[in-house]
Amino acid sequence: MMYDNPSLEAYLGVAGVITQADLPVVRAQGRLGEYAVVYRIYRNKQGGGFGDQSKHPYAWAVLVYVDGLLLRINSARGDCREWSTLDRAGQWLMNNGFSYWWTRNDLETASSEEENSADSAHLAADEPPPMK
Structure with a gap:
């Protein structure tokens, strides 16, 4: 299933697109902003070792100014x-000259993964997690 992200991008104020190959040119011209924004999207591509979109x-x-x-x-x-993990997106940003960036996730709640974790259930009850 393919998803579009236009309403999320409209909400964020995305004005357009730029190819990654254009970044060195706009940086050399002094037109590239100091920081980037890494944001969560509905995945459009299959592959990269995580092709099951239901999982x-x-x-x-990434957004840049x-x-x-x-x-x-x-x-x-x-x-x-698209990047499958924040680590990969962060590495890409560092390789492309960004020293820092903002991260936002408007699609998932912070508790969605924690609710499935046995450790977080113990933490929520002020109990130490079980030894593994």
Whole structure:
């Protein structure tokens, strides 16, 4: 199943897209903002070792500021660039000259994963988690 992210991107104020290949050019021109935004999206691509969208419906995408406008990073093929983990997105950002970025997740609640964890149930009850 393919998802679109237009309403989320409208909410965030995304003005357009830029390819990752254009980043060095706009950085050299002094038009690239200092920080990026990593945000949660509905996954559009299958692959990357997590192709079951029912188990992994979300991915991470990156927004950058160019000339004060918020733009989504696209691949050279014109598709939204997606990362399966924050670690991978963070590594990509560092490799592309970003020292810091904001992270936002408007699609999941913080408690959704914690509710499924036995350890968090013990923490919520002020009990130590079981020894493993």
